[in-house]
Amino acid sequence: MLKFMLLSAPACAAGIAVFNVMLWQPSPLAPRPATDNEAAAPITAEPALFGPEAFAGGSRYPSPVKVNLGNTQISAGEREARISVSISGPTANTVVAYVRCTWGDGAGPIRDQTKSVIFRPGDPLARSVACAIRPAKSGTSVRFVQSNVPDGAERGIAEASAIVVARAPQEGATRTGFRQPFRFQPFGELVYAADGAALQVNDVGGPQTWSTSLFHGRVQPSNGETGFYGEWALGGFQRRQGELVMTTRRLEKPVSRGFDGKPYPFLSVALSAHKMPEAQFRYGSVEWVVRMPNRRHSWPALWLLPEQGWPPEIDVYEGFGYNSDWNFSSHLSTNLHGGKSGQRTFTRLMMRMEMGDFGLRNTLDTEFHSFQARVEPGWITIFVDGIETVRYANPFQGTKWYPLMTVAVKAPPNSAYDDGSGAMEIRSVRIWRQE
Numbered sequence: 001m002l003k004f005m006l007l008s009a010p011a012c013a014a015g016i017a018v019f020n021v022m023l024w025q026p027s028p029l030a031p032r033p034a035t036d037n038e039a040a041a042p043i044t045a046e047p048a049l050f051g052p053e054a055f056a057g058g059s060r061y062p063s064p065v066k067v068n069l070g071n072t073q074i075s076a077g078e079r080e081a082r083i084s085v086s087i088s089g090p091t092a093n094t095v096v097a098y099v100r101c102t103w104g105d106g107a108g109p110i111r112d113q114t115k116s117v118i119f120r121p122g123d124p125l126a127r128s129v130a131c132a133i134r135p136a137k138s139g140t141s142v143r144f145v146q147s148n149v150p151d152g153a154e155r156g157i158a159e160a161s162a163i164v165v166a167r168a169p170q171e172g173a174t175r176t177g178f179r180q181p182f183r184f185q186p187f188g189e190l191v192y193a194a195d196g197a198a199l200q201v202n203d204v205g206g207p208q209t210w211s212t213s214l215f216h217g218r219v220q221p222s223n224g225e226t227g228f229y230g231e232w233a234l235g236g237f238q239r240r241q242g243e244l245v246m247t248t249r250r251l252e253k254p255v256s257r258g259f260d261g262k263p264y265p266f267l268s269v270a271l272s273a274h275k276m277p278e279a280q281f282r283y284g285s286v287e288w289v290v291r292m293p294n295r296r297h298s299w300p301a302l303w304l305l306p307e308q309g310w311p312p313e314i315d316v317y318e319g320f321g322y323n324s325d326w327n328f329s330s331h332l333s334t335n336l337h338g339g340k341s342g343q344r345t346f347t348r349l350m351m352r353m354e355m356g357d358f359g360l361r362n363t364l365d366t367e368f369h370s371f372q373a374r375v376e377p378g379w380i381t382i383f384v385d386g387i388e389t390v391r392y393a394n395p396f397q398g399t400k401w402y403p404l405m406t407v408a409v410k411a412p413p414n415s416a417y418d419d420g421s422g423a424m425e426i427r428s429v430r431i432w433r434q435e
Contacts, residue, residue, distance in 0.1 A: 050092055055395035058312050059340045061348055062092040062393075066156030067117075069099065069144055072128075073168040074136075081109070081133045081142040081162035085117045086126035088156060092393040093336075093348055095119040096357060097150040101131035104143030104161050109133050114147050116357040121379075121391055124177045136164045151350040152390070181358065181388035182381065184372045188284035188434030195428045196243035203231045205275035212237070215274040215305075219258030220408065225299070227268030227409030228255040236269040240425075246271065248298055248407045248422035250415075266409040266417055269424075273402040280307060280402045281433040286316075287372045288405065289427040294328035294365035295420040296321055297411035302371050307400040311344050313337040314401070316373045316382055319364075320351070322410040328420075330354045330362035334382050334390045350390050358387050365420075368427050375401065376434075403431065 054062045070084035087095055100114040109131045117129050133142055141161040149155050194200075205211025214220070218229040227248060230236045238245045246269040254263035273279035279286075292300050298321040304314040315335040320326045332353040339345040355362050363369070372383040377397060382390040407424050411417045 050090075050393060054092070055338075055393075057340070058338050058396045058399070059345045061336070061338060061346045061395055064153045064348070065089050065091045065095065066154045067095065067097040067146065067150045068157040069146065069160035070157070071160045072162050073165050074142075074162050075168045076138045076164055076166055077135050078164075078168075079133060079135060080130050081107075081144075082128050082130035083144045083160045083162055084126055085129050087119050087153065089125070091119060091121055091153065093121065093152045094350070094390045094392070095150055095153040096350065096353055097146060097153070098148045098352065099129045100145050100147040101129075101133075102143050102145065104141040106140030107133060107136035107142045107164055109142065116353075118357070120179060120181075120388075121393065123179065127178060133162075138164055138166045140164045148352050151352050152348060182383075182391075183388070184285075184287075184370075184374065184383040184386040186285045186287075186430075186432040187374045187376055188281065188432035190430065191281075191284075191433045192278045192429070192431040196245075196426045197239055199244050199271070199426065199429065201232065201237060201244070201271060205272065207276065208278055209276060210271040210273060211275055212270060212272075214270055214272055214404075214406075217259050219260060219262075219264060221258070221260050221262065223408070223410070225268065225408050225410050226264060226413055227266040227411075228258060228264035229268045229270045229406075230255070234267055236267050242427070244271075244426045246405065246407055246424045246426065248293070248295070248409050248417075250417045265413050266411060268406065268408045270404065270406040271426075272404045274305070274307070274404075276402065279431050280400055281375070281431065282398060282400050282435045283375050283377060284431065284433040284435070285372065285374045286403050286432075287370055287428075287430045288316075288403075289368055289370045289429075290405075291366070291368045291425040291427075292319055292328060292364045293407060293421045293423050294321070295417065295422040297409060297415060297417060298322075298420075298422050299406075299408035299410050300424050301404075301406050301408070303404040303406070304373060304375070304401040305404055306396075307402060310342065311337045311339040312396045312399055314373065314375070314380060314396075317371050317384075318351075327354075327362075328365040330356065330364065332384065332389060336380070336392055336395070338395055348392065353389065355384070358384065358389055360385055360387065368425070403429070 066088040097117040146158040200209045254265045300319040302316040318333045333351040374381045380392045
């Protein structure tokens with residue numbers, strides 16, 4: 001999350017009167033082929049469930065739903081245990097629950113494991129999760145727990161059992177209506193495309209030119225950051241084999257040129273399009289092809305920020321390297337920040353997802369991957385390697401966005417800051433504008 005210290009006029013949220021009609025209309029995006037008897041088309045929810053009052057011009061968001069687990073029965077001798085997973089109501093954003101199948105009372109799985117259960121906006125409210133088990137006797141049970149707070153939701157009933165009985169009742173019809181993730185299709189006309197060798201950069205920014213500075217300056221003390229977003233001359237940017245490499249490091253001598261006058265012992269890096277009209281859009285798409293750093297205490301991120309004021313903010317990707325349990329190769333994070341008059345009033349954070357939840361390779365720090373965002377009047381959809389990971393109902397109608405790439409540093413001042421790579425490598429950036 002990029003919390004700004006200097007703020008301009010609040011962002012516009014025009015067109016909200018149309019929002020109630022457009023919010024739940026099916027997207028022109030093409031879903032992947034359905035599997036396991038799941039329907040490819042999303043279920044259409046009632047638009048009245050999320051009207052303009054639920055968003056209040058971008059300062060409010062519908063309350064997160066709760067994820068509940070429910071007990072079931074299975075017959076003695078079965079080799080699969082299955083329980084019900086449900087959400088408490090229609091959701092305005094993707095929900096990813098994490099359900100662990102483990103030993104219960106005398107029965108358990110062949111392998112203790114945690115599975116992701118995904119509910120997308122418009123999906124039915126209940127589905128199931130199963131695991132392979134050892135044949136069990138009547139009177140025993142297999143235990144399921146929500147191993148983490150779900151992404152995009154709250155944890156409700158966190159534990160349930162598949163109870164083994166002599167003969168379990170037949171289940172009803174297979175629940176259907178859950179769509180597969182959309183594949184990325186750009187929204188709008190291509191207005192900017194450059195590979196890493198062709199990205200124009202200077203310390204100020206302007207037409208066709210990225211700035212090495214954030215729009216409000218070169219430090220972010222409100223986030224607890226300890227890095228100075230350096231000018232080109234500080235050596236944080238290098239051209240290499242058709243890529244632009246943004247490199248963070250410990251400085252030989254701390255820099256004290258932030259608006260707070262404090263010494264900053266580390267070099268952070270940013271490429272911002274806040275003065276680059278070609279990169280700005282109200283509705284459209286952006287795609288970055290990058291390889292992420294993996295240095296402990298680094299904080300790489302891909303953002304969409306408002307041309308005027310903060311919040312709102314769309315975090316397309318963040319890597320929380322200052323958290324000891326963050327895995328740079330596999331973990332994903334997205335977020336929305338809303339509010340008004342410089343005050344944040346809501347977020348909707350997704351930070352426990354993993355590449356494998358979407359059938360993707362755990363190679364974010366060793367291979368190049370594409371990160372894409374598609375902003376429509378009704379929806380904000382995030383993709384990795386062309387596969388939908390998260391979809392949010394769009395509360396920020398009419399906001400004009402610009403893209404930002406950063407690698408921040410949030411290391412203790414005495415840290416050597418040398419554990420792993422501190423560089424984000426940019427292979428290409430493409431931007432499409434619909435409006």
